[in-house]
């Protein structure tokens with residue numbers, strides 16, 4: 001790109017001078033950005049969202065548990081809660097230490113949102129929550145429901161008949177569409193999913209098989225969302241799930257923090273000054289990782305350190321936070337192509353709402369190459385027998401990047417953290433619904449990549 005090119009009122013040269021990291025981002029090199037707006041946690045940071053709103057979402061999900069158990073029998077083993085295991089990954093940790101030749105102090109765990117029931121990705125948290133909340137609102141308005149009722153009645157004909165007169169729409173790179181499509185169709189809604197060009201064919205086929213309308217767009221995620229929003233606005237009976245702006249989605253994701261606290265308590269894992277908690281979250285538009293991070297800060301305050309991970313070709317949240325311009329700027333403005341194998345993270349313009357909410361809560365963001373995601377995907381399958389999709393591996397290099405990079409070490413020093421007893425949670429965000437043949441192809445490519453690196 002030409003240094004004299006004008007981008008939002010500044011030349012590229014001026015941009016690079018103001019933000020030296022930009023040159024690495026533009027060159028799609030791996031980068032590590034520390035958030036200089038990070039602050040010690042105080043209650044009320046990230047207003048106007050409140051902790052009560054997350055408690056409210058948590059209680060609503062408990063009310064819906066009897067319905068979920070009957071409509072989705074796979075949720076019976078978690079009593080109708082959509083929750084995933086937290087697993088130790090010592091073999092993977094040793095593998096990373098030996099391949100990358102970096103000691104990782106502390107212990108690594110994997111949060112398996114890849115194996116969440118119903119939708120097989122982190123979107124089962126926010127997406128399903130928002131549809132359930134909308135269904136509850138409609139049922140209350142139409143007097144089919146009174147507070148205190150058993151929510152198993154959401155599977156009855158009266159409810160399905162009501163929902164069949166209403167529609168739901170969403171724009172997605174794939175996984176949000178899967179989650180919204182599956183739950184909406186099950187409740188009886190008419191549902192349309194606007195898919196960006198990155199969406200995988202199998203995701204579209206799976207949705208069509210469940211009676212979901214799939215609108216295909218040749219453009220990227222931001223355009224697919226815009227298109228969906230426009231079509232929904234023209235139809236008063238249509239409810240649009242807005243991945244870029246929805247607070248309900250965000251609260252649904254945030255509930256994960258309370259659930260994680262319970263899991264850590266049950267495992268007798270302490271989180272305090274001597275036992276810091278690090279969480280590494282793959283980031284697309286920001287709602288999923290932002291909601292989880294927001295919830296975690298309410299629960300653990302200064303003892304939790306949240307890092308986001310983005311593909312080198314789609315560092316939208318990094319760009320938005322670093323420049324403070326949020327959704328006013330896109331990776332494409334700087335000639336970055338937003339083309340990545342991590343389809344769940346293929347977003348060029350971040351959510352402004354999320355960026356502003358987490359502005360002082362997030363510790364930093366690093367970027368990862370696609371090749372690395374595939375190598376990690378194959379390694380996770382070999383070392384631990386766990387299968388995930390490429391997007392879900394972005395968090396996996398967090399602990400070694402923190403321990404092995406100058407920026408990471410600077411953070412640890414500045415926060416004065418003792419790492420010996422640290423807990424590292426890699427948020428594994430998706431993959432259990434990936435068809436066997438597609439998974440095999442990722443795996444083979446990862447193996448090949450790892451081999452070619454050894455040569």
Ligand SMILES: *Cc1c(COP(=O)(O)O)cnc(C)c1O
Nearest residue numbers: 175284285286287288344429430
């Ligand atoms: C959507 C998604 C993410 C990121 O969530 P955002 O809300 O888009 O930031 C991460 N991993 C997977 C697998 C996803 O589908």
